Amino acid sequence: MKKIEDMTRLVIFDFDGTTIDSGTPERFKPIYKEKTGENWPFKGFWGRVESLNMDIFPFKPLPAVKADYDKEVGNDETFLVSLTGRRPKLGAGVEAILTANGYKFDRYLYNYGSDTLSNKLEQIGKLLKEFPNVRVVAMWDDRNSHVPTFKQYLEGLVAKGRLDSYEFTHVPNEQWTK
Numbered sequence: 577m578k579k580i581e582d583m584t585r586l587v588i589f590d591f592d593g594t595t596i597d598s599g600t601p602e603r604f605k606p607i608y609k610e611k612t613g614e615n616w617p618f619k620g621f622w623g624r625v626e627s628l629n630m631d632i633f634p635f636k637p638l639p640a641v642k643a644d645y646d647k648e649v650g651n652d653e654t655f656l657v658s659l660t661g662r663r664p665k666l667g668a669g670v671e672a673i674l675t676a677n678g679y680k681f682d683r684y685l686y687n688y689g690s691d692t693l694s695n696k697l698e699q700i701g702k703l704l705k706e707f708p709n710v711r712v713v714a715m716w717d718d719r720n721s722h723v724p725t726f727k728q729y730l731e732g733l734v735a736k737g738r739l740d741s742y743e744f745t746h747v748p749n750e751q752w753t754k
């Protein structure tokens with residue numbers, strides 16, 4: 577069991593398009609049609625538990641991210657977090673996919689609040705309060721529009737001395753347009 581006071585490094589991986597090469601509605605809806613013979617019957621996509629059905633969709637890790645994850649595992653001073661904009665009710669589906677693909681995190685966090693970016697920042701702030709000895713935050717995320725804000729936030733924490741440094745990996749993913 578990891579101890580709060582021992583944690584010096586906080587590692588945060590996004591889920592969709594980062595740890596797992598999950599698909600956008602544009603990419604996955606045709607697969608749904610092919611596998612079930614029916615059109616995707618719901619208005620939304622990301623909020624539906626059906627979007628995480630491993631019997632229908634081909635969920636695979638992104639190899640470069642998985643290699644990075646493998647380097648972080650097993651360090652007693654590193655706290656490993658999966659942080660996604662998916663809602664808490666989809667937790668079982670998200671965790672089943674991660675487990676099936678060789679990922680295990682110390683904590684799995686979901687968007688219980690407003691937009692994904694605001695909620696992620698709020699949850700990182702809470703983690704830094706919970707783990708006061710963390711000096712480095714490392715993040716992996718593929719969402720282009722969120723990257724500048726994350727970097728700015730982490731740079732701010734370095735500037736005020738809360739962190740010694742941060743590492744940000746912008747995961748390239750062609751399927752996202754924003």
Ligand SMILES: [Mg+2]
Binds near residue numbers: 590591592594717
């Ligand atoms: Mg993502």
